[in-house]
Amino acid sequence: MKWIDIRSDTVTVPGEEMRRVMASAEVGDDVYGDDPTVNRLEEMSADILKKEAALFVPSGTFGNQLSILTHTLRGDEVIIPASNHIIVHEAGASAVIAGVQMRTLDCDDGKPSAERIRSAIRSEDLHYPRTGLICLENAHSSGRILPMNYIREIYELASAQKVPLHLDGARIFNAAIAEGVSPAEIASCSDSVMFCLSKGLGAPIGSMLVGKREFIAKARKGRKIMGGAMRQAGIIAAAGVFALERMIDRLQIDHDNAKYLAEGLSKLPKIEVFFDRLDINMVFFRITGKASSKFIVETLHDKGIKINPPEAGEWRFVTNLNVTREDLDIVLEEFEGALTRTLAS
Numbered sequence: 050m051k052w053i054d055i056r057s058d059t060v061t062v063p064g065e066e067m068r069r070v071m072a073s074a075e076v077g078d079d080v081y082g083d084d085p086t087v088n089r090l091e092e093m094s095a096d097i098l099k100k101e102a103a104l105f106v107p108s109g110t111f112g113n114q115l116s117i118l119t120h121t122l123r124g125d126e127v128i129i130p131a132s133n134h135i136i137v138h139e140a141g142a143s144a145v146i147a148g149v150q151m152r153t154l155d156c157d158d159g160k161p162s163a164e165r166i167r168s169a170i171r172s173e174d175l176h177y178p179r180t181g182l183i184c185l186e187n188a189h190s191s192g193r194i195l196p197m198n199y200i201r202e203i204y205e206l207a208s209a210q211k212v213p214l215h216l217d218g219a220r221i222f223n224a225a226i227a228e229g230v231s232p233a234e235i236a237s238c239s240d241s242v243m244f245c246l247s248k249g250l251g252a253p254i255g256s257m258l259v260g261k262r263e264f265i266a267k268a269r270k271g272r273k274i275m276g277g278a279m280r281q282a283g284i285i286a287a288a289g290v291f292a293l294e295r296m297i298d299r300l301q302i303d304h305d306n307a308k309y310l311a312e313g314l315s316k317l318p319k320i321e322v323f324f325d326r327l328d329i330n331m332v333f334f335r336i337t338g339k340a341s342s343k344f345i346v347e348t349l350h351d352k353g354i355k356i357n358p359p360e361a362g363e364w365r366f367v368t369n370l371n372v373t374r375e376d377l378d379i380v381l382e383e384f385e386g387a388l389t390r391t392l393a394s
């Protein structure tokens with residue numbers, strides 16, 4: 050059975066061509082620095098973001114947490130929007146791994162004002178923790194991009210205060226396309242960037258941590274400590290190389306499809322689509338009438354469509370490379386059917 054899966058863009062599976070380059074990848078022991086495919090992927094990643102160096106890591110969470118571990122000292126404070134992935138979806142890892150204190154700033158859109166960030170940076174005082182890092186996320190998990198002038202402003206502020214800035218750029222390529230800028234332009238407003246190969250770009254495994262040479266050398270040691278130094282990793286790095294060469298430009302299709310899906314959903318009864326955060330491949334909406342989300346999820350599942358139940362009353366559908374316009378028409382039709390039935394009951 051062919052599933053239509055719009056739960057996330059992490060569900061994408063490698064296609065024929067990607068699998069072929071993986072099968073024929075030249076490999077070596079990457080812990081000795083001997084894997085040419087990993088080396089190539091790291092060079093390409095640094096080049097694309099115009100940074101000095103890059104490191105291949107097993108996951109986005111790994112890359113973010115390794116970055117925090119590398120930038121900070123135990124007991125440091127990290128300033129971060131409370132809605133970011135690092136806070137909400139990484140199982141409290143920064144407390145366990147880096148041993149830092151998270152100074153969360155409440156804001157749904159991932160962009161607390163420069164003033165709020167400035168006043169959260171600690172001054173020198175015996176009682177205060179040291180502010181060790183500021184984290185931002187672009188594109189943000191709410192479906193929005195952070196405007197260039199905003200991230201520029203925050204980076205200038207951080208640099209002036211000598212606090213490093215880490216960007217969780219899991220979807221930096223989506224952000225760049227939506228923003229109409231190069232990924233390097235976004236990356237220029239940060240000291241380190243993590244981006245994912247395994248989301249919209251379609252690789253099965255892997256993320257990159259990118260930054261200054263010295264920072265990446267230190268992170269390489271941290272990766273070893275965290276158990277993430279891999280041996281013949283070229284097999285999976287090959288998928289990453291393929292993704293960077295071939296899968297970035299097509300993300301525009303996912304964005305267009307998200308807009309198409311959003312338009313279709315907005316025409317259904319009792320549906321409110323949040324068009325103000327439809328920047329990338331994610332559609333957020335809520336049902337304003339009395340509907341059983343369990344009924345909707347199960348009914349669609351029976352029709353071969355996988356969706357996530359709503360979180361705090363909010364639904365999220367994510368377009369990706371394994372989902373076509375025709376698939377979206379099926380989603381709209383089946384969703385309308387289930388919605389109409391549950392609203393009427």
Ligand SMILES: *Cc1c(COP(=O)(O)O)cnc(C)c1O
Nearest residue numbers: 108109110111134186190217219
């Ligand atoms: C998916 C995601 C991550 C983590 O990636 P994993 O590979 O799932 O660990 C980090 N940040 C953001 C914004 C993400 O969407």
